[in-house]
Amino acid sequence: MSEYFANIFYGLKSFAEGLQLTMRHFRNRKDLVATLQYPHEKWPIEDRHIGFPLEEYNIIRSRLNVDIDDCIGCLQCERACPVDCIKIETIKPPKGSDFDCGITSNGTKMKMLVARFSIDMTECMFCNLCTFPCPEDCIYMVGGPNSSKHEIEYEYASRDRESLIFQFANPSESDVLAVGGENYLRAKAGLPPLAPEVPVKPVETVSTATEKPTPTAGEPDVKVLNGITDRMVRATAKKAFMAAARGGSDLAAIAKSIQAALEEAGKFTDEAKAVLDSLAVTQTPTPVTVNEVSSEAKPDIKTLNVLEDKMVRGMAKKIFMAESRGGKSASEMVDAILAGLKEADKLTPETEAVVRQLAPEVPVSTPKPSAPVTDFNVKVLNGIEDRMTRGLAKKAFMAAQREGKSASEIIQTVQTALSEADKLTDDVKTLLLSIGGDKA
Amino acid sequence: MSTKPHIDQSLVKTEEMVLNMGPQHPSTHGVLRLKIHTDGEVVSKIEPIIGYLHRCFEKHCEHLGYEQIVPFTDRCDYIASMHMNHGYALAMERLMGIEVPPRVEYIRVIVGELQRIASHLVALGTFGLDIGAITPFTWMIRDRERILDLFENLCGARLLYNYIWVGGVSHDLPEKFIRRTKEFIDYFTPQMDEFDQLLTFNKIFIERTADVGILPPDVAINYGVTGPSLRGSGVKWDLRKDEAYSAYPELEFDVPVGTGKMGSVGDCWDRYWVRMLEMRESVRIIDQALKSIPDGDVRAAVPKKVRPPKGSVYSRFETARGEIGYYIISDGKNIPVRLKMRSPAFCNLSVISEIAEGWMISDLIAILGSLDIVLGEIDR
Numbered sequence A: 001m002s003e004y005f006a007n008i009f010y011g012l013k014s015f016a017e018g019l020q021l022t023m024r025h026f027r028n029r030k031d032l033v034a035t036l037q038y039p040h041e042k043w044p045i046e047d048r049h050i051g052f053p054l055e056e057y058n059i060i061r062s063r064l065n066v067d068i069d070d071c072i073g074c075l076q077c078e079r080a081c082p083v084d085c086i087k088i089e090t091i092k093p094p095k096g097s098d099f100d101c102g103i104t105s106n107g108t109k110m111k112m113l114v115a116r117f118s119i120d121m122t123e124c125m126f127c128n129l130c131t132f133p134c135p136e137d138c139i140y141m142v143g144g145p146n147s148s149k150h151e152i153e154y155e156y157a158s159r160d161r162e163s164l165i166f167q168f169a170n171p172s173e174s175d176v177l178a179v180g181g182e183n184y185l186r187a188k189a190g191l192p193p194l195a196p197e198v199p200v201k202p203v204e205t206v207s208t209a210t211e212k213p214t215p216t217a218g219e220p221d222v223k224v225l226n227g228i229t230d231r232m233v234r235a236t237a238k239k240a241f242m243a244a245a246r247g248g249s250d251l252a253a254i255a256k257s258i259q260a261a262l263e264e265a266g267k268f269t270d271e272a273k274a275v276l277d278s279l280a281v282t283q284t285p286t287p288v289t290v291n292e293v294s295s296e297a298k299p300d301i302k303t304l305n306v307l308e309d310k311m312v313r314g315m316a317k318k319i320f321m322a323e324s325r326g327g328k329s330a331s332e333m334v335d336a337i338l339a340g341l342k343e344a345d346k347l348t349p350e351t352e353a354v355v356r357q358l359a360p361e362v363p364v365s366t367p368k369p370s371a372p373v374t375d376f377n378v379k380v381l382n383g384i385e386d387r388m389t390r391g392l393a394k395k396a397f398m399a400a401q402r403e404g405k406s407a408s409e410i411i412q413t414v415q416t417a418l419s420e421a422d423k424l425t426d427d428v429k430t431l432l433l434s435i436g437g438d439k440a
Numbered sequence B: 001m002s003t004k005p006h007i008d009q010s011l012v013k014t015e016e017m018v019l020n021m022g023p024q025h026p027s028t029h030g031v032l033r034l035k036i037h038t039d040g041e042v043v044s045k046i047e048p049i050i051g052y053l054h055r056c057f058e059k060h061c062e063h064l065g066y067e068q069i070v071p072f073t074d075r076c077d078y079i080a081s082m083h084m085n086h087g088y089a090l091a092m093e094r095l096m097g098i099e100v101p102p103r104v105e106y107i108r109v110i111v112g113e114l115q116r117i118a119s120h121l122v123a124l125g126t127f128g129l130d131i132g133a134i135t136p137f138t139w140m141i142r143d144r145e146r147i148l149d150l151f152e153n154l155c156g157a158r159l160l161y162n163y164i165w166v167g168g169v170s171h172d173l174p175e176k177f178i179r180r181t182k183e184f185i186d187y188f189t190p191q192m193d194e195f196d197q198l199l200t201f202n203k204i205f206i207e208r209t210a211d212v213g214i215l216p217p218d219v220a221i222n223y224g225v226t227g228p229s230l231r232g233s234g235v236k237w238d239l240r241k242d243e244a245y246s247a248y249p250e251l252e253f254d255v256p257v258g259t260g261k262m263g264s265v266g267d268c269w270d271r272y273w274v275r276m277l278e279m280r281e282s283v284r285i286i287d288q289a290l291k292s293i294p295d296g297d298v299r300a301a302v303p304k305k306v307r308p309p310k311g312s313v314y315s316r317f318e319t320a321r322g323e324i325g326y327y328i329i330s331d332g333k334n335i336p337v338r339l340k341m342r343s344p345a346f347c348n349l350s351v352i353s354e355i356a357e358g359w360m361i362s363d364l365i366a367i368l369g370s371l372d373i374v375l376g377e378i379d380r
């Protein structure tokens, strides 16, 4: 009998003990919990937890890294990649410009600005083929023998795909502009490229107000400083220029800040002074006209950045882009944006005020460059099937265009070049005639 | 045994049952579906259904530069990637007439034999696992890990190496590689005896595999079976000997064949035993190669641009699973016109319907395991 009760007692006791234990774990005591809430919590990574000491590896396939300051934009790595997950975009400074792209740590002079260098690590298969051809050794797998350049990274897991697309190049907008990448920025913003300056300069027709037509009418132009011959001085001056221009100063103020910067560096030579004077003089007389022309010609999407609500801003920008692609004038654009916002029931008075800033009080329709001329670009040659022929034709085309020849002359040049190389097939001839025909 | 008298057999209706084994089945070693017609527990017909891992390897190659194909060959037989690299490099070198420096040949043989051990360890481990022996699997994976560490030391990757290039290898051996490989061999040789004790001569294992799934040599040859599965049937055919390439002519080793030690020639146990013996031979080869490896520049013969002349080549190579063949047609450009791969595991799998019919379902698992297939290579 007593054994019977003892058993019952023992059963109850063990039950209570078990429950007690469970309760103890319930109180979220970190030291008792075995589950790790990855990725919010992680085990610490020890210095060395794979096979051998890190420096004894030939290489470790962990993650790609690019020392973008050393990258000369030669695209060798992009070409080597079997899955095309490296994307590079470069901007070459136009001929005659002396934008300083810098020097790599191997002493190679860079010839272009790398505007974009992205590697999609979700596509990368870690084959390591891209690292071999790099002439500057600036793309490499981190860790192992490259630990001195970048420490090893074992995990870079993430919750969204975007953060696995590594962007290595991030040039400032002013750098891109200085190197002549206006069209690059426009393409990024979804705008059509500026019409090619040859053969007709559309800007000239607009800016009759200014005596001396500068390439971009009235906008402070860093190129003026190219008159300074000493390289160091020029660089300092340009830097000051860009800083001041970003701050929105007018030309006189810019000139002043450049002077200050140069003086500080003890570089204010007579020559620099002369150039600065000319800068202030040429631009000051007609600041008002200039401003009017520029704001008239190009309503600036950045105006919309003042909008606080993200949704509204996004919507407004979208309409802006669509309209500007359609080549609408500023006032038409404003109307379209307002209508769009109203439809979505997002139109507050403040928003309206901001949007109206896009167009000045008296809207003047923007003169557009004459269509046929802009249409006539090298793309018309893409109809040529044979790759060699196409390349040849394009080359001749570009050369002729640079010389400022007219459309029919360009066609003529292309034709001659092809027939010289014995590549002028009937197909190509017909194609050339068809373009030449309706443009002539 | 006699049937119970009170059942009138004429009233019992029996019919074949069709069973799907896979595509997600632990013992199919990948994504393979076997459509099995069963009569009770006996397999009467098998249809292997493949293609779940098809990645258009051959077509894809027609859009890749010759150098860029190498990492994709890795992904065919991912258990023995070095062999896939090597086979491709060999084909390209024959097409382009490249003479490879002796050091490279030795390195290739060393990593190739290490890879063969690693691959056989997986094959034998999972074979044991399939028929219920769990411990040997963990032991074998443990030892394979050491080889993977060596490979990582060598080229930074543990599975898909992209190491053997056309004309050379991507990296020279790291400083301590030779010493470490020696250490590994010294460690591994007694391990193989332990495996024998634990699995090879285990009575249950022998009962499950000996005399099961007998593959007669003539059937094997007719189906194009190669590698250890063919040698298990007693056919002495090994490309390393019979069409010696790389540094193999200078090295001494035997080609083990199945002898029917536990049952009859060509049964599952023989196929297992051949792999076991091959690991010992591999150790022998590595040992010799480490001793006589010459100096030299491993990238000396790597062409700047791989641009073979017009023409075509068919080249075969002995991988851990059998004969891999690459047929490459070049028109003188930097990408191939056509690349055809002969996959050993594909032919080895095709024989299954011949040899597994009439065996029980549980024996089918053993037979499939003994053929050592890799689906990445069958489907490509």
Ligand code: SF4
Pocket: A064, A080, A081, A082, A083, A084, A085, A086, A119, A123, A124, A125, A126, A127, A128, A129, A130, A131
């Ligand atoms: S490692 Fe291979 S896949 Fe990855 S970016 Fe480099 S070349 Fe491309």
Ligand code: SF4
Pocket: A066, A070, A071, A072, A073, A074, A075, A076, A077, A078, A088, A133, A134, A135, A136, A137, A138, A139
């Ligand atoms: S190969 Fe090197 S230098 Fe050339 S683009 Fe790539 S990272 Fe830059």
